Amino acid sequence: MVKDDGQLYTIEGVAAGMIMLFTAYLVLGATSVYTPGDTHISDMQIEQTGTDALRMMNTQVNGTSGTSPLHDIIYNNGASGFNGPEFNTLFLNYVNNRTGSETDDLHYSASVTYYDINNRTTESLPLTSNRNLTGGEHPVRVTEWVIVNKQFPGTNLVENRSVLVEVLLWRD
């Protein structure tokens, strides 16, 4: 004969158990572990920093008329390609400076994309980088349009062209 005393205690026990299980489920669901899928927040910040830096580089110094530093870097085509060291100094100065003596640790790889008129393709020329991409990084892409009066591969003319400076930016 089963005794049916204490039914209320049984119901209470079941209810309490369910509440505890559901609470544990919610707590475990609210994971605070930073997984690779959750990098959107820092991506957004790096993208903004990089875009701002490129925009500043593409603005005339002191607001005077004339050409911007970024324009000059692309325009001054030496034997070794674009004026990479100047880009490196200027860009890292903008993105890595922060309050205090410690600098930030952003790395980049920059290229210049132009349209090849003869072959009807979009091509990229390497600009400069301060670290090679190994494939393990999680870079974001920031871009800036530059108008430059220069000859690019695919045409013999020196004329007004617009090129896209593309920078892959990541933090180590």
Place this chain on the structure above:
Amino acid sequence: MAGLNDDAQWIVMMGFVVSFSFFFLAMILNQSTVVGQTTAESVLDFPKNDIRDVRSVIIQSTEVTGSTVDLKNDIIKIAQSRKGAVISYTVTPPTSSDPKTYISIHYNNGVTAYNESWTSP
């Protein structure tokens, strides 16, 4: 139920209250992580910087001297291949009776469309 001892109802009730408050706190914590991520995702999805960039280069292109035929072609072709966006714009240069420049800009990357009629100051 005759032999049921119903002392200490207060202790039982406080147990319920405490467990329910844990339950609601856990629910709030659960939602809070999603908020930051969806906000950042939607900011990244919206091509704010692309639109600003292309708008600024189009306006700049009206100020250069010399031919801008290839320049316009560059903007359209590079935007298509590198940004996945279709761009079309027409520039109406100033005339003797109207000293302003008018540009109509159309941008569409399949998700976001942006149209603007720009008038020089």
